[in-house]
Amino acid sequence: MRKLTKVIKIGDKLIGGTNPILIQSMTNIKTSKTDLVIKQIKELESNGCDIIRVSILDMDDAKSIKEIKKETNIPIVADIHFDYKLAIESINSGCDKIRLNPGNIENIEHVKEVVNLCKEKSIPIRIGVNAGSLPKDLELNANNMVMALKRHIDILESLNFYDICISLKANDINLCVKAYELASSMYNYPMHIGITEAGLDYSGLVKSSIGLGILLYEGIGDTIRVSLASNPVNEVTAAKEILSNFNLYSKPTLTVCPTCGRTEYDLIPIANKINEYIKNIKKPLKLAVMGCVVNGIGEAKYADLAICGGKNSGVIISHGNIIKKVDEKNLYNEFIIELNKLIKE
Ligand code: SF4
Structure with missing residues (x-):
């Protein structure tokens, strides 16, 4: 308190x-x-x-x-x-x-x-x-x-x-x-x-x-x-x-999985680019970039927007619902398109 x-x-x-x-x-x-x-x-x-x-x-x-x-x-x-x-x-x-x-x-x-x-x-x-x-x-x-x-x-x-x-x-x-x-x-x-x-x-x-x-x-x-x-x-x-x-500042939080042997796409550069993109956004959105479906889907359930990657591709998820399946090369761009919609809401 x-x-x-x-x-x-x-x-x-x-x-x-x-x-x-x-x-x-x-x-x-x-x-x-x-x-x-x-x-x-x-x-x-x-x-x-x-x-x-x-x-x-x-x-x-x-x-x-x-x-x-x-x-x-x-x-x-x-x-x-x-x-x-x-x-x-x-x-x-x-x-x-x-x-x-x-x-x-x-x-x-x-x-x-x-x-x-x-x-x-x-x-x-x-x-x-x-x-x-x-x-x-x-x-x-x-x-x-x-x-x-x-x-x-x-x-x-x-x-x-x-x-x-x-x-x-x-x-x-x-x-x-x-x-x-x-x-x-x-x-x-x-x-x-x-x-x-x-x-x-x-x-x-x-x-x-x-x-x-x-x-x-x-x-x-x-x-x-x-x-x-x-x-x-x-x-x-x-x-x-x-x-x-501590929820004392209004900005998006970005959950990123640490990657492991199950990760089959180049997650970290995408997460870094998203992190850079959101740095001056004031809306308290929950975002996630996850490496696989094992834990990724579960984690993404609580996110306003998440990427859950697989082999050379991934899905974009909103509150647990898959909204897009995307090739790895388009993951960042498609994520940002969906993110901008949330920011404007
Ligand atoms: S989410 Fe998947 S890829 Fe990421 S650390 Fe957990 S098990 Fe590994």
């Missing part, structure tokens, strides 16, 4: 409560290289990214938000550490949310300045505690990650600021999950969930799926980032897959 957190607004999007869990990613180009960043954001946007975070290291980065906002359509989060002036400049340049830990800014008057501007412009703040940068007086464990979080939250709440989103990222799954669980039991603010620095494509995806899977199963999470050392588009694809397995 999903935890009903406070709803906050980021640009034209809402997170928290019963709103869909939004997918985030982060650009991996210096933000002041505005044209390249805009190109990357557009690519992420067209692949289903809902919110994008950009690193703000200097004034040039902060100022480039203005141009980025003009050319793109998804909310922009400015990621700032330590320097309140960069937060002010990012907000004035039109960012939709900032990621900033107020306890890292020494002068409370500077925090007040940022908070007042956020209030004026309805900009939320994400407090992002990271296991790698806990305050020196706190030994690394889940309780202390939440303690660090509390220190930041206390500062914002003392200034009557509640437009908050929180994250508690760690690379260790057990630590990360425990920290999120504890924070979720204490606070009702929406949660940005992620396993930080999860790794390269394959290992990072496995690690993220385990950690994020546990949290989502427990109803924790309002916005998600899969951190991969890869093209950020892969983060978005991975997040969609993870969410759709």
Whole structure:
């Protein structure tokens, strides 16, 4: 059962409560290289990214938000550490949310300045505690990650600021999950969930799926980032897959048999082409590509559309009914013709 957190607004999007869990990613180009960043954001946007975070290291980065906002359509989060002036400049340049830990800014008057501007412009703040940068007086464990979080939250709440989103990222799954669980039991603010620095494509995806899977199963999470050392588009694809397995994202699911000695046609290239075709389709269809009739027919019974292949040919099945018998070379095309009919329905 999903935890009903406070709803906050980021640009034209809402997170928290019963709103869909939004997918985030982060650009991996210096933000002041505005044209390249805009190109990357557009690519992420067209692949289903809902919110994008950009690193703000200097004034040039902060100022480039203005141009980025003009050319793109998804909310922009400015990621700032330590320097309140960069937060002010990012907000004035039109960012939709900032990621900033107020306890890292020494002068409370500077925090007040940022908070007042956020209030004026309805900009939320994400407090992002990271296991790698806990305050020196706190030994690394889940309780202390939440303690660090509390220190930041206390500062914002003392200034009557509640437009908050929180994250508690760690690379260790057990630590990360425990920290999120504890924070979720204490606070009702929406949660940005992620396993930080999860790794390269394959290992990072496995690690993220385990950690994020546990949290989502427990109803924790309002916005998600899969951190991969890869093209950020892969983060978005991975997040969609993870969410759709919990029926938290509307996209087709594709069941593919692993193939075995009974497989008598070239199944994997067809499955890959179908997977590519469906990647931006928003309808929650159940699709299957099966290698033989032994298990294939049974599996296909539950699919809106399935291929069940045999020797040099196959059948296309809808909810257990064979609708077409097709030569192997036409299987993909005929499947797509039937799929398009379902999409339009
Ligand atoms: S569906 Fe058929 S071909 Fe595919 S793994 Fe199962 S038995 Fe093998």
